[in-house]
Amino acid sequence: MTAPTIGFIGAGNMATSLIGGMLQQSFTPQQIIASDRSSEQLEKLASQFGIRTATDNALLARDCDVLVLAVKPQVLQAVCRALPSQRRPGQLVISIAAGIACSSLADWLGTDTALVRCMPNTPALRGQGVSGLFAAAGVSAEQKQLAEQIMNAVGISLWLEQEAQIDAVTAVSGSGPAYFFYLMEAMTDAGEQLGLPRDIAERLTLFTALGAADMAVHSDVDTAELRRRVCSPNGTTEQAIDSFTRDDLPGMVARAMQAAAARSAELSKELA
Template identity: 60%
Template sequence: MSKTRIAFIGAGNMASSLIGGLLAKGFDAAQIRASDPGADTRAKVAAEHGIDVFAENEKAVQDADVIVIAVKPQAMKAVCQDLRPHLQPKQLVVSIAAGINASSLLEWLGTQQPLVRCMPNTPALLGKGVSGLFATQQVTQAQRALADELLSAVGVVVWVEQEAQIDAVTAVSGSGPAYFFLLIEAMTNAGVKLGLSHDVAEKLAEHTALGAACMAVDSDADAAELRRRVTSPAGTTEAAIKSFQASGFEATVEKALSAAAHRSAELAEQLGQ
């Protein structure tokens, strides 16, 4: 692992976070390089992380073991097609572009290229993300381990065995931070209507969300059991939970995530053309 060479195609915020996470885990800056068309972006990443940067993608991928393509989905086809003549058969390609399926990527890269699709989420920018990964059949166990190590640098990693499940990952975690932001926003506004200042209500909502998430992650009990433990019979929490459920809270969440998964599948069809 210590000699693994990683190339990033695109050096924006997500790539920079991954680079920082890898360096924090003990990777040497000499093992990592990046390319980006933006001179300012290249200068920023080089200054922040001390890695080699290039304007040309083909220079970045030379002799790399892992190639992370971190460009906007709309640019993915052109980038992959330009990379294709410069790839080696054993180089692992990791795509973190949302909404583009493996068949499209392999059509552009070459059908035998080992490929891992990754769906990270924005908390990865803080090292608190969760990423869903899918590997094509060309990916070896060693390469799966490399991809796991790479994405673990910015949070938790889960693997799915069917590519269609990436749409569900997108619905639950890829888009998921926005759902919690919406809940925090709604709780803050409700707190203001109940007489709190905006700053106080916002801090209460934010840190309640943070504490609850930490409890859920650290506890051996599942979320349903944790909810039961804090819901005293005939108490204030029960009154709120009953109101949520009477308004169809669970059905609303299921409908929302289904809409997100459906849209993810639609985008894959559109962007893969």
């Protein structure tokens, strides 16, 4: 596919981040069209990025090789059913709406639609996202490559073999940033209780998290080994880790993520 045209239905934060990231890669403003209910948001995008905008989703859908569905899950059915049944041949549709299964999208858009379902996360807003991608039957290798190129504009993407794995991705990376924010919040509170000024406790926590993540990403050993290397025998870190173990931190994390995955599966059924 040469210089494909990519249309975004919905121009909120995630779509804006994707567009900005794509323009920093190999995409040009002429290739991108966005539609949204907010004329103010469209004017902002046109001014910031120089892309084309539209107020008619149906016309946008007819003009695009790739259609990115970036609206709230609760309104996606109405948006899809309002699109023309005869769209551009071979059009790829990428959905970043949480909880909407490919079977529902195919029912609303037509069973011959090439569908990729995506679960990004909020660090994509900073270009540090990770997305789980699933391609339904009928998506070509070229279309998969293009979908990956689009999502990699705001981080990295990983392909899933089964759509049901999207629920696990939601539990690990989709909801995952909140787990780390919660831990950072708790560490900041504890640092303050230990006598540090809150602003110092917070900065120590945030930059420790940033440094630890960077070490883990660039290390040639796994996180368990990195943890062991910090734990001197009978040292301060070992005492903290032993306290976590006694309180069953691994079990707490597993139960929390199982709850998130179960809720993701429930939402798919509710929104079908």
